[in-house]
Amino acid sequence: MTTTSFIQAAPAFASGADTPRAFLERCLARMEAREGQVKAFVETAIPAAREAADAATARWAAGRPLSSIDGMPVGVKDVIETKDMPTGMGSPLFTGWRSGRDAASVKALREAGAVILGKTVTTEFAASVPGPTCNPHDLTRTPGGSSSGSAAGVAAGFISAGLGTQVVGSILRPSSFCGVYGFKPSLGGINRLGSHDFMSQSCQGVLAASLGDVWHLVMEVVARAGGDPGWPGVAGPMTLPLAKKPKRLVFLETVGWSKVSADLKAEMERVFVKLSVAGIEIVNRSMAADIATVEEALTRALSVTREVNCWESRWPLNIYAERDASKLSPEMRERQKESEAMTPDQYRAALAQREAIRAAYAKLQSGADACLTLSAVGPAPVGLNSTGDPSFAVPASLLGVPAVSMPLLAEAGLPVGLQVMGFEQCDADLMAIARAVEEIVGQVSA
């Protein structure tokens, strides 16, 4: 599968052996060949992208790129506003809707010279009802969601990176299914203003062709837009942190493990062997009470997440239903009804449960460097009607901790992500560990 790292190509831009415009043209050629089948984009801005790539080319030639991502072709999930394209939210209520403004992260991308190639398909309001996107590895399979188009677009080599959002499993799951790198930062890590992405455990994040593309994009955005108001935002070096071999990793089974095939479990065992051989201790629920406590607490991750999200989407679902309920999916209408039936006290109880689970998880930090798990229960399932099981993706959402999915595993020739989960506001540490894990485990070609 073709992927396209802009950061790996950057030395050639500096030397003049390659240019951002030529890089873009290669992306466009792949789009020309496959976008008709993959359907990653809702809307593209190709002439503007060529113009932006030419400007980046001139800056690299002059030795003065605006940033390390000057000229990077990027897709923007269609819940994040762009001044030059509509923001459709994956909903007929918003088809063709133009806010006329760039979201904070999009404005930052433009300031950094990134080439906004188009808006990528999202599920309805970044929830569960899918759009038309297909998985580039097998067009009969879901790309996952809700950041479906960003995942598929990176996997198909149309873009080096796509902005995504995650409140349940919307970055890690499609990254896993499409065989790309996905990063969900700590709570508040990337400024979400100007995005339909307002829930308390929701994050803006990135799906990209490599860890380097992920990290450079994130840092260039945060340097210009910060994190959410009141949060420190992702902090660390402007370039990808050096690999740092962890001493001890916690293997978290979560409720997902019981759904994993014997083949994939065997694949995971091989990962543990490689890590052990490299001198990294792997510990699990049978070896420490605090891990068992976290495993037990995380059995409620999905149910607590759903309660929290339900109350938090009372508005705007009530005004959408008032506007035209027939344009909401049955799933969304059902959630709207459930939200109307909730009380502030029920919501407060759900928040308290979430706090307790977070507190249990935070205690792991004293004895381990990070946690390791899968990103999905298996490869992308056949069919486009569901974006797949979120069991492995929801813990990081609920916990508010940073997590990386890396395309290091495979089952039946299809990619599966290996997930490294870190601790809150320690995003750079997580990246350094993920990089070490990637080096040790090595890439399994899908």
Added chain:
Amino acid sequence: MTTTSFIQAAPAFASGADTPRAFLERCLARMEAREGQVKAFVETAIPAAREAADAATARWAAGRPLSSIDGMPVGVKDVIETKDMPTGMGSPLFTGWRSGRDAASVKALREAGAVILGKTVTTEFAASVPGPTCNPHDLTRTPGGSSSGSAAGVAAGFISAGLGTQVVGSILRPSSFCGVYGFKPSLGGINRLGSHDFMSQSCQGVLAASLGDVWHLVMEVVARAGGDPGWPGVAGPMTLPLAKKPKRLVFLETVGWSKVSADLKAEMERVFVKLSVAGIEIVNRSMAADIATVEEALTRALSVTREVNCWESRWPLNIYAERDASKLSPEMRERQKESEAMTPDQYRAALAQREAIRAAYAKLQSGADACLTLSAVGPAPVGLNSTGDPSFAVPASLLGVPAVSMPLLAEAGLPVGLQVMGFEQCDADLMAIARAVEEIVGQVSA
């Protein structure tokens, strides 16, 4: 000065001696007489208001009001979106702009039966450049800001309550200047979604004709819209908490005290005497080291607030400047430039300072029930070019704690607010104490 408590009138709606429609007509008559001079509203929706008041009247007659505020005439600060009126943000960039949707709190107000009478004047983007509103107590004086129209509208008896927002002094200061009750809740207390009100220490709050009007409105909104996502929201009984006499109150001078006239200081001394006679101990910086520490820390309240707000307004000021910088005030253009010069690390340092000040303040809770101070350095100053000194209002903003301003003081025949500040997420306790303070200090007719 006429004020109009809807909650005090409610028993007459229940008995049939009065109706919400008649109540509204009395508001409209006062508007007819004085709105031309006061200029509280940017836009009104009088026919829709009459219709809503008639519907409320029918529900009260049938013994089935939707809520305790069913029929209450309310103004909505013009940074908060309404589906039936433009949201102008006090900026020529947004004149006539229609979002086509109700903000979360506005939707909740409508669900509770409140009568949305109009959009009230705000300073430019709820910051410092004033609109045309005059102080109803003296038309040559500022009403304060940024919730200028909500304060003046309540003071002039056009509305029982107005929605406001505060990030520096935008609720407490105009409440003080206009002689109305103002409530800035704890962080996250009232859902801000659908409002141009996204900064980390910003809050949505209420200016109203009585503590009862404040509290009932807040609780009816929070029951339907909650607090900000991730926050518990204002919690407590649906009716105004019973008065609870505090044992000990901390008098906080803050940097404002040095700017207060001898007359107003004497007025404050009389307040202390009344409270002491009632058996309440008043303690200050000279009597306890932890209070002195807080006073010292709060000398930085305004400068830290400005740093935090500056970075947090980088976006959207950058996209506004890009759209048409000539439509930003010189003050806003200056802030935009300052925000561009800031780095994430400078912002993180400001956040850390804020955290330290909050931690120092939180320690007071073990030894006192609440804090007492003024809401402004004096009565509203003459002139409409400035909204006045925010010294006494900014501490509660920075601290994220709930605060109430009550029109219990006067200087030279003009109102000055007495402020009671509580502890974070203890809004109902604060209300109970404020009510006791009000009963003891008594209302000074302005």
